[in-house]
Amino acid sequence: MTKSHPLLQLFFWLVMSIFAGSGMLMMAIYLYLAPTLPDTEELKDVELQTPLRVYSADGKLISEFGEKRRTPLTYAEIPPQFINALLASEDDGFFEHHGIDLKGLARAAFELIRTGRKKSGGSTITMQVAKNYYLSSEKTFARKFTEILLALKIEQSLSKQDILELYINKIYLGKRAYGIEAAAQVYYGKSIKELNLAQLAMIAGLPQAPSAANPVNNPRRALDRRNYVLARMRTLEMISAEEFDQAARAPVTARYHGATSEVVAPYVAEMVRREMVERYGDEAYTLGYNVYTTVDTNRQLAANRALQTGLLKYDRDHGYRLPKPMAPINTLDVAENPELEPWLSKADKAYDIDWPETLEQWDSILRDQDDMGLISPAIVRSVENDGAWIYQNNSERWLPFSGMLWAKPYVNVNIIGSEPEKPADLLSAGQRIWVEEGQDGLILAQVPEAEGSIVSLRPNDGAIQALVGGFSLGNNKFNRVIQADRQPGSAFKPFIYSAALANGFTPASIINDAPVVFEDASLENTWRPQNNSGKFYGPTRLRQALYKSQNLVSIRILKQVGPSRAVNYIEPFGFPRSKLNADLSLALGASAVTPMELATGYCVLANGGYAVDPYLISRIEDSNGNILFTATPRTVCRECEKPQSGTAEEQLSASELEQQLQQQLNPEEALPLAPRVMDERTHFLMISMLKDVVRLGTGKRALALNRDDLAGKTGTTNDQKDAWFSGFSPDLVTTVWIGFDQPKTLGRWAFGSNTALPIWVDYMGSALNGVPEHPFEQPEGIVSVRIDPETGLLATPGQSNAIFEYFKEEDVPSQPVKIAPTNGSGETELVPEQLF
Template identity: 75%
Template sequence: MTRANPILRFFFWLIVSIFAGTGLLILAIYLFLAPTLPDTQELKNVELQTPLRVYSADGLLISEFGEKRRSPLTYDETPKQFINALLASEDDAFFEHFGIDLKGLARAVVELIRTGRKKSGGSTITMQVAKNYYLSSEKTFTRKFTEIMLALKIEQSLSKEEILELYINKIYLGKRAYGIEAAAQVYYGKSIKELNLAQLAMIAGLPQAPSAANPINNPQRAIDRRNYVLARMRTLDKITAEEFEEAAREPVTARYHGATSEVTAPYIAEMVRRDMLDRYGDSAYTAGYNVYTTVDSKRQQAANRSLQSGLLKYDRDHGYRRHDNKAPFTLLTVGTDELLQEWLTKADTSRDIDWPATLDEWSSLLRNSNELGLISPAVIASVEDNGAWYYQSDRLNWLPLAGMAWAKPYIDVNTIGKEPESARDVLTAGDRVWIEQSNDGPVLAQIPEAEGALVSIRPDDGAIQALVGGFSFGSNKFNRAIQADRQPGSAFKPFIYSSALANGFTPASIINDAPVVFEDKSLENTWRPENHSGKFYGPTRLREALYKSQNLVSIRILKQVGPRTAVNYIEPFGFPRSKLNADLSLALGASAVTPMELATGYCALANGGFAVKPYIISRIEDDNGNILYNAEPDVVCHDCEKESPADAEVAAEELLTIEQELAALEAQQEPDAETPANIAPRVMDARTNFLMISMLRDVVRLGTGKRALALNRSDLAGKTGTTNDQKDAWFSGFSPDLVTTVWIGFDQPSTLGRWAYGSNTALPVWVDYMSTALDGVAERPFEQPEGIVSVRIDKETGLLAAPGQANAMFEYFREEDVPKEPAKIITPAGGSNSTAEPELTPEQLF
């Protein structure tokens, strides 16, 4: 026993030395690392990286931008069943331990000693929070010790619920999803609160291997991990045996869901993204900004549909373009490539096909082909005389011959072939096609080659209500609404006529519509402009010339006003001066502008003569809802112009006293809430504006804009536009509440065809859109200002009508411009009266 004492003492002191050494080592590590530990109180105010989100004016999501998809939740918002699943999977003793799991760490140390490799880290959820928020993912002992000490510090600073909240919002769960709510949206397209037990367990199992074992990249491994989580929940008695069995049998229902857009407005989203990047740099993608636009979701959806419908109709009217884009078939007996190619050229399906394998491959092809609004991709499975079977949405569908009756062969822009007698004349098995779902059933479609744009603006302040920059943002991101400079043709004439009215002309002014020749050394040839019809109409009233869109009248009035005078007048409407030709070509709309610029100019016509600037961002909020920016646009204020007449009898001294007293009273009063902070400047006299609107209303009532009468409203005005060789088709029109411009043409300017005009190509799109955009908006007459009178005039001369004259009409004038001279009346033997040939002055002739 005595001899054993030295041995026992040796082992005793050895153990003491080991513990003391370990303690000293830990103390040394602590003293070394403690000064570098961050303040864990900062976790309470941590800013999670969240994406930029863009919303419509009514709060619907348009788009989101950012590498990290994240939607933070509070602990109380998290389903209890998910908490149980997560703790069962990651840290079942979370609510009992003090930040570290001694058993888990000991197990990790034993594994390291036994195998020489680090397998499990023994990390608790608190340690993972420390790593995710403060540390890197490198596997070193220093980082592990720092992680442990941080976990202990976090446990002292935060409650268990706060720690768990940080974890579930920070953890990466694959597919750019950070946090459990983002993961639920990515994998299931739902909120975490809407998921069932199997789906919750699937997400709870993702932290271990989010990229390699998520249900999209590796469904079988994800099922194995999900069932492990369910088994752990059953072991911990968090679910019943029945719940376990039912959830473990569920198939994988996850698939990738992009950002859930509630309003399709990709061109607008891109405009906002660029603006935010200019404002905030790269932090725009991570700081969680919420941008609310001026876009009305109802009007935006109508704009998408109307423009696509119009382009599809134009495309159908010009025939079907056959292509060789085929989807592959998988044959039961594998043949040579030549045999397969020979089979694919035939319409029958007599050969043996491995349909399950073929349909699987087609499904993959279709999933990777984006839907383009009204049309979606499909594959023709077989063709019969009276129709064809097409594969779409994981099933076969029937396309009748009537759905492809339009598909006459395209020959050129002016020529199409014969109507198909059989579906075999149009399609063959394996064709990759596009299908449009119409009210009458499916219709064969194709992506139009012609493009278009639609811009809709609230004229009182310039708020953009809807904008579409092309047929599909997915296939072409060029925003024609703001980037395409195109000649507006006759759609620009209202500004030429406005400058004429502002410089002495009246709607009754007589202009001679006769041939004119211009010789200019800068031109290679002599310029002989013509009306589109090729006819000349002689002396014509200004009003009539506008609604008939007579080119020669526009040229003559611009020549009299002067191109530079006209440019000076037109520029303040919102047109860049650099784009306005200071020559006679301006009269024919040869100065290229964007649809946005043309719509902006029309706003000044619609709102009574005030210049507004279009804007898309209404306000910007940070991720806590604090407003960082509020738009303060120039707003039309008719009442702001009204002034009380001065009393001419008041002496100068008395007037000064009154003004001083009024100023003192105003200083004591609160500002009028009705008066806007920024008042839009007037660029057009109110009376000139009214005369111009009355003429543009006649374009709709009597002229090229008659299709707009389908809306059955009396408060519409506008102008069509068609350029040389029908390269551009336009319609710009408005009510007092809404201005909309539509353009259609090819990106590389070429003719739309000899029958394509603004009246039958762009105007139907405008009518279709405005029927929805103005639904529920009461008719509102254009206000007639003081100083405008209506008198009867002779239609032929524009002079005052004689009493009892039969062919007279009412016309609006400024009071000072009312004709003084009556028309001369000839009473023939028959008794009816008519005007004599007038003796026109040189001014009237020109």
């Protein structure tokens, strides 16, 4: 014993030296790293990166933007069963340790020494919080020591509940999902609170390998991990044997769910995104801004449907375009599969289709297709005598031949071929097609080549109620409402006529609709304008000329008013002066404007003569609900300009009128007054003429809405390159445009009245559903008198064909119609008084 004593002493001092050296080393590491540790108090005020979200006026989600999908939860909102699942898989001693698990770290160190490879990090949830919020993912000892020290510091500053809350909101769980609520939405399309035990265990198992082992990318591996979590929960007696058995047998129901949009309005969302980036830079994507737009959910959905329905109809009317792209069809070699021999026909003796592999590729092709609204992608599986079986959404569907009969081959924009005789004339196996849901089954479809747009504004303040910039944003991101400058044609004439009524013309003024030739240096060459019909109608009243859309009358009245004077009058309606041609081509709508600009101009006609500015964003909130911005649009206040009685001192000042408007419309925010740019009497005369466009003229299709408060104007440009209808009630203005992005004819039979107007009627029927009729009020100073319809002069007593016409009091004709001597038949002739 005495001989071994020195050895024991040596061993004792060796052990003590190791402990002392380790302690000194740890102290040195602590002294070196401690000054670099961040202040954990910052975690209490940390801002999680959350996406930009865009909502409709009634709070429905339109879209979200941002690299990270995240919806933060409080600890109280976390389902207890999920907490159990998470702790069972990640850190079952979380509520007992002080930030680090010594056994876990020792086990990880031993594995590293024994194998030379890192198998487990021994990290606690607190250590993962430290890494996620403060540290990089580099695998170094210095980073690991910093993580340990920071975890200890976090435990001293925050409660266990706070730490767990930070963890479940920060952790990456695959597919751009950060936090458990976002993961629940991504994989199941539900809130974490709505998931069952198997689904909660699936989410809890994701932190280990969120990209490689999530249920979308690798269902088999994700299932194994889920069952491991369930087994751990059973071992720790967090669930019963029955709960374990039921959850472990549950199938994998996860699939990818994109951002759950309640309102399809991609062009609106993109407009908001650009505005937010302009305001806040790249932080717009990460600080959790919530943007509330002026868009009305029901009107937006109606606009989507109306525009797509109209474009699909136009496309069907002009034939089916071939060929269509093909999808791959994989085959099996019979020589390698002799057991297939008895099942093959003579034609298939060499090969048969490998359907599992083929359908897997078809699924991938179909998933990659952009959303196209009313039409959806499909692939032809087989063609039969009376239809075709198509593959779509992991299942077969029947496309009857009756749904293909429209598909006469496209020859050119004016000619289509003969009706198909059998499905094989159009389709073949493997062909990629589009289909539309019809009342009697599927209908063959195709993505239209013609494009269009629709924009709807609230005329009293310019709030955008609905906006669709094309058939599909996925097909083309060009927003035709705000980016497409196109000639409006006759849809611009109401502004020319308004200028005329403001400068001495009346609805009864007679203009000679006759051939005219202009030689104008500003027009570069001789100009011989014509009416669309190619006919000339002679002396015509201004009212008739508008609802018949006679071009030569528009040119003559603009010549008399003067192009410069007309531009000065029209510009305040909302048209950029730089876009308005100061020459006679202005009369025919040759000045290119956007649909938004045209709709803005029509707001003046709808709201009583006031200029408003279109706007989309109603308010912006931060992630905590604090309001950062509220729109203050120029707003119509008819009461504010009514004559006031009393002395000058007793009358309200302009600022007091604005305060009055503030009290009437929004007591918390002052709203600027919309300025009057059109005299109320001129406005009334113009409205009465535009109502006749609907009642008697090119806008007759709008009579289908059975309302008496509608007015508007069609527009068709040269060679039918653009088709328009812009119309309104006092409560809503809507402009529809149809054309090709690269201007070319829509066809010889395409006009505003039969191409754009049906879309407008379809939309307005839904948009005004439940909105009572709102008649346009007749102002003081307007009188109605009987006139002769041929001359515009006062009718003679007892004249049988006399009509009533509206005039400003000072513009009532002073002379009755002149009675010429009787002609040979004994009848008197009326002599029209032509202006020129």
